[in-house]
């Protein structure tokens with residue numbers, strides 16, 4: 624009577640590997656592939672999987688030194704077949720990242736177009752209104768009417784300023800014209816003026832990020848600063864940017880209220896899109912983002928982006 628098939632992954636992998644080392648057949652490779660797929664489906668880590676293989680081979684070497692010659696080669700073939708599913712998963716991940724990158728580029732281009740339209744068209748229309756009001760004011764003999772016209776002009780001034788701010792928020796022209804650090808400096812100065820926060824920006828001089836990197840870094844820092852303004856009740860903020868190992872690193876730290884990260888993770892993520900958006904932007908460029916926070920101890924958002932980016936779609 625043949626031995627029952629083990630039910631756990633380790634047991635089945637071990638048995639399939641042993642069979643393959645003895646018979647070296649297609650069926651063995653198919654079993655390897657299926658076991659790899661199962662490991663991926665169960666979200667078993669790649670390193671963990673390879674380690675399982677290594678330990679099994681060591682164990683077999685110790686137990687059965689009489690295994691046939693060429694077994695190292697067979698064992699490697701078995702392993703690489705089982706890793707095919709991991710490779711596929713990696714490719715799908717890369718495809719998802721490429722799609723995210725494309726989507727972000729599209730959104731960014733659309734934001735740039737809207738910002739320009741808002742800026743230019745609104746400016747033209749407002750210029751016409753200013754001219755008409757100036758004519759009206761000149762023709763008016765009535766001081767009450769002149770006062771009303773002056774009030775309307777003051778309101779239009781405020782509207783123009785708001786439209787300008789909105790347009791810059793949609794796509795800061797400084798990012799294209801002067802680059803990441805001046806754009807962040809201008810953002811930080813504006814926020815500091817409006818909120819009373821003290822915001823220090825320390826950037827090493829050698830950053831020179833590509834346009835894509837600069838846009839993502841700007842957007843992520845912008846959202847981190849928005850969160851500080853909305854939630855942190857902080858006094859001091861520091862934004863640091865530096866290069867290390869050919870990656871652009873950034874940290875945004877505040878001394879505000881902080882929050883309970885573990886509690887937030889347990890909540891259904893429907894209450895805010897900011898952190899999700901930040902992570903997605905960073906992930907799309909194959910970067911990584913970490914968040915540290917504790918009630919009463921402030922918050923640190925850190926992210927890093929590889930400077931060399933995979934080539935875009937042809």
Ligand SMILES: Nc1ncnc2c1ncn2[C@@H]1O[C@H](COP(=O)(O)OP(=O)(O)OP(=O)(O)O)[C@@H](O)[C@H]1O
Nearest residue numbers: 850851854855879881882894895896897898899922
């Ligand atoms: N710097 C911070 N200080 C204190 N709490 C923060 C900070 N950053 C984030 N949080 C907490 O994390 C939560 C999630 O932030 P997130 O940006 O994802 O959503 P939101 O700001 O609530 O909403 P949205 O960004 O969609 O307007 C916030 O509601 C807040 O509780």
Ligand SMILES: [Mg+2]
Nearest residue numbers: 850895897898
């Ligand atoms: Mg937010």
